[in-house]
Amino acid sequence: MPPEAEVRAFTRCVMELLEVWGRASVRVLDLLPLLRVLPNPGLRRLLSLVECRDAFVEAQIRRHKACASPPGDTVLGALLGGDPSVRGGALGPDRLHMALVDLFIGGTETTAAALAWAVAFLLHRPEVQERVRAELRQELGPAGTPQVGDMGRLPLLRATITETLRLRPPAPLALPHCTRRHTSVGGVPVPAGSIVIPNLFAAHHDPETWHRPDEFLPERFLEPGAPWRALVPFGCGARSCLGEALARAELFVFLGHILHHFRLEPPVPGALPKLGVTAGTVLRCPPFCVRLVPCQPPTP
Numbered sequence: 001m002p003p004e005a006e007v008r009a010f011t012r013c014v015m016e017l018l019e020v021w022g023r024a025s026v027r028v029l030d031l032l033p034l035l036r037v038l039p040n041p042g043l044r045r046l047l048s049l050v051e052c053r054d055a056f057v058e059a060q061i062r063r064h065k066a067c068a069s070p071p072g073d074t075v076l077g078a079l080l081g082g083d084p085s086v087r088g089g090a091l092g093p094d095r096l097h098m099a100l101v102d103l104f105i106g107g108t109e110t111t112a113a114a115l116a117w118a119v120a121f122l123l124h125r126p127e128v129q130e131r132v133r134a135e136l137r138q139e140l141g142p143a144g145t146p147q148v149g150d151m152g153r154l155p156l157l158r159a160t161i162t163e164t165l166r167l168r169p170p171a172p173l174a175l176p177h178c179t180r181r182h183t184s185v186g187g188v189p190v191p192a193g194s195i196v197i198p199n200l201f202a203a204h205h206d207p208e209t210w211h212r213p214d215e216f217l218p219e220r221f222l223e224p225g226a227p228w229r230a231l232v233p234f235g236c237g238a239r240s241c242l243g244e245a246l247a248r249a250e251l252f253v254f255l256g257h258i259l260h261h262f263r264l265e266p267p268v269p270g271a272l273p274k275l276g277v278t279a280g281t282v283l284r285c286p287p288f289c290v291r292l293v294p295c296q297p298p299t300p
């Protein structure tokens with residue numbers, strides 16, 4: 001394990017990196033790459049944050065390799081070929097580096113943002129909280145802890161997470177893609193070499209697809225005919241999110257655990273979180289305070 005101060009500095013670096021990457025002056029470079037030749041303080045800052053990120057990742061790899069008996073049952077151990085049960089053997093240096101970067105960048109802030117949004121929406125809808133808690137108690141008993149294997153029997157908890165990912169997809173503009181050949185989207189021609197940026201946020205708020213699209217209504221996913229095909233918080237196709245199953249499992253276990261054992265309340269009555277959005281690579285909830293009040297199981 002790296003020293004704690006190093007981990008904290010890296011966390012700050014990743015958070016700032018995502019913030020700078022989301023600035024309009026930087027995102028526009030995906031659309032107009034020629035602008036990269038002009039002076040751009042945002043881009044300069046982004047590149048220095050990328051250096052800091054890369055230095056941390058390289059230090060991790062060096063530390064792992066320098067270890068006399070490195071643990072094989074870690075992600076890094078598996079990627080370095082330490083786990084013989086993993087197919088394909090060790091990754092080369094560049095791929096190893098970028099695989100770790102993808103895990104750190106793609107796998108941390110996105111899931112944290114989704115969890116924060118879920119808590120914020122549930123503060124606005126305490127009656128949904130109560131119904132999820134009742135479902136948890138009925139299925140798991142008063143002391144049980146939700147496990148990934150319980151997903152099938154906790155539909156309202158799952159619907160709550162799904163509705164959060166619909167209303168506030170943590171990666172609202174997914175990742176930019178480049179077309180390798182001429183194609184079309186919905187009849188619109190897209191020449192080879194075009195940069196395509198999927199607008200997941202817009203797809204999730206389309207009033208032609210979603211009934212009352214701006215409202216937090218987990219129930220919509222319990223009703224027959226919900227437009228599942230229009231729900232793409234993890235993107236879709238060959239390059240959709242590699243961490244989807246892990247993210248869904250984390251959200252299910254964490255949110256389930258919190259709601260099973262605590263009632264979420266505003267710090268003072270009526271002080272509810274703001275739910276507005278600001279543009280960014282990761283859609284973060286504005287900071288808010290919440291009280292976690294331990295719940296007593298109902299007496300029989």
Ligand code: HEM
Binds near residue numbers: 114169176238243248
């Ligand atoms: C709620 C949590 C998450 C959301 C909403 C999310 C969403 C996304 C989206 C929209 C994309 C781009 C897909 C596209 O461009 O079509 C993506 C890519 C990716 N995500 Fe996630 N993600 C989450 C969590 C994770 C986690 C936990 C990991 C790994 C531990 C991860 C790893 C990746 C990787 C490696 C890619 C790039 C895939 C590729 O280019 O082939 N993500 N994610």
